[in-house]
Amino acid sequence: MDANNRGIDVRTVQVWFQANDNGISDKNIHWLARIFGCNDPVETSRWQSELKASKERLTTERRARRRVTTEPDREASGRVEGQMIRANESPGEIEAPLDQQELEYQKISLAGRAECLFLDGAPFGMVVTMWASVAVLLYIGYLLGAHDVTYSPVKDVEKQVGLFWSPNWLLDKLVWLPLIVFTVSSLVTSWKEQWRPLMVAESSDTTQSCSWDEKLALYSSSFVGITLVCFFIVFLLQWYGSYLQPLMQNDAGSRVIDWLLISIERPDVMSANQGMAASMYANLLSGIAYWYCFSGLMLLYIVSMDFKDISGRLRTGMKSNKSLEVLHIADSIVSGIFRCAVFSLLASIGIKLVAVYLMTDSENLMRWLVLDAGALIDVNDVSWTWFDKNPSASITSFFVMFIPVFVFFLCASQIRGSVRSLLTAKRAGNGDSIGPVGAAAKNTMKTWLSWAGVILLLVVNFWLIGRFTGFSVLLLTSCCAALFCVAGSQTSHATRDLMRKEELREAHGK
Known part of the structure; x- marks a missing residue:
């Protein structure tokens, strides 16, 4: 693709399938949608919609699992693993860790709870x-x-x-x-x-x-x-x-x-x-x-x-x-x-x-x-x-x-x-x-x-x-x-x- 000569690193793809708190960035979702859609604009937009919806479902599932998790050592090991992975990858290729997303989600508190009542x-x-x-x-x-x-x-x-x-x-x-x-x-x-x-x-x-x-x-x-x-x-x-x-x-x-x-x-x-x-x-x-x-x-x-x-x-x-x-x-x-x-x-x-x-x-x-x-x-x-x-x-x-x-x-x-x-x-x-x-x-x-x-x-x-x-x-x-x-x-x-x-x-x- 002309707009992305670098492509997506294999190590980045491996990170997506590991048991960690990282996610796929919006930029990489865009490139994946173009690949799966064979560069067709209609199919690309449909793939991008499905990938983003899947990403949001995954984030919700991870958040639900973290709420019921009570093992501090498991949380600590996951945090260390996430830091090691982020040290090997460029900032633009992987998404922010779920800890940061969790903090942002807690900031909206009442707004988030109101939204959950309607979903x-x-x-x-x-x-x-x-x-x-x-x-x-x-x-x-x-x-x-x-x-x-x-x-x-x-x-x-x-x-x-x-x-x-x-x-x-x-x-x-x-x-x-x-x-x-x-x-x-x-x-x-x-x-x-x-x-x-x-x-x-x-x-x-x-x-x-x-x-x-x-x-x-x-x-x-x-x-x-x-x-x-x-x-x-x-x-x-x-x-x-x-x-x-x-x-x-x-x-x-x-x-x-x-x-x-x-x-x-x-x-x-x-x-x-x-x-x-x-x-x-x-x-x-x-x-x-x-x-x-x-x-x-x-x-x-x-x-x-x-x-x-x-x-x-x-x-x-x-x-x-x-x-x-x-x-x-x-x-x-x-x-x-x-x-x-x-x-x-x-x-x-x-x-x-x-x-x-x-x-x-x-x-x-x-x-x-x-x-x-x-x-x-x-x-x-x-x-x-x-x-x-x-x-x-x-x-x-x-x-x-x-x-x-x-x-x-x-x-x-x-x-x-x-x-x-x-x-x-x-x-x-x-x-x-x-x-x-x-x-x-x-x-x-x-x-x-x-x-x-x-x-x-x-x-x-x-x-x-x-x-x-x-x-x-x-x-x-x-x-x-x-x-x-x-x-x-x-x-x-x-x-x-x-x-x-x-x-x-x-x-x-x-």
Whole structure:
């Protein structure tokens, strides 16, 4: 190979197969991929992706073995052996020892732990744990008699505030958050093991690309901030201000009554101490659940920023099939962030919907929505009145609404800028002709624009709940449209078809 007259020393190859803590450097992986791929660009990139994925699996296995190893002499001999090998080899031919990688991995601590929760089989265990916790909450509500309970806020009105009638405590943890977890897991795994190595292989200078662990370490403080917000605001502040304080004073004040505060109006159903314990568990469960949600969104943000950094170093002379593959990766990332944003918005709408219902004199949630829809089409003229109360879940619903929307628009704008830069470079290299890449990019950006419209529509619905007669019709229509767009965002068939056609055309030309 012209770019590597020296080749790879035989001793270096022997080191790879010895029982030590060294690994193959990215430079040598690049040369091996060219050898195994017979210098074909497509096969070379595929080999490089597989080799890097295999290297990461080996590093993970070694790290797991080292954690369970308790023999100090064995560790010392391995360290000495590694030093002897490194003394015989040039610094550029072998990778840094695993001890250094272990230290770097420990530096990210919370960020690394958050990532591990979304990889491999951990997401399923996380979701099952969440479902089990919700089952415990349902059992607590049933034992306390708060699962189906009413109170009389005004004369001749029995208002239903039971746990089984409160989807804000159930649907988000049973449906929307598990969908977010699985979406984040699929996207991060695909980026780390498939898409990222593929894009790094197409970079003009692969040595400038930092590893995924290094990229993750840069955002470690953000995960600490997420943890503090979820513990002190979503859990502690909301529990103390909305539940603990009124239960201790036995006075709801201007707060609405829900199943956790029912002891104030119905001491025969639940005692104040039972309400304190149940509210602490329920709010702690919400804090943990939304830590999963916000941490997953943070990982998606890191993926999008990593895509932006790597795409800025892509070679200007990439073939059309490679450009289409990069475009497909961009579309998949934005699609995953869009789905998570929609699921989070549906969760926040559920919280806001119940909070607004508790401020009305309607008997139950379903009757309130049916009466509102009927009033719009003149089926009935029944209306409701408002209590002069404040909802207790306003802080949580705002965070769950605002953060995903902010992440979606920020990441989509960054990735859109990267795609436009790719098209500019493609146009410059082909004499103002971008062919199938330009057509696919145009269709993709139109799809992104429609997704942004769906996000804004859900945000408008969030703020308009209960603001006018017939809001329930608009809310139902918007939620159905959002779920329809989510179902259609799973794959980008047009981009994949163009990739196949372009590859076949190039193969036929050869």
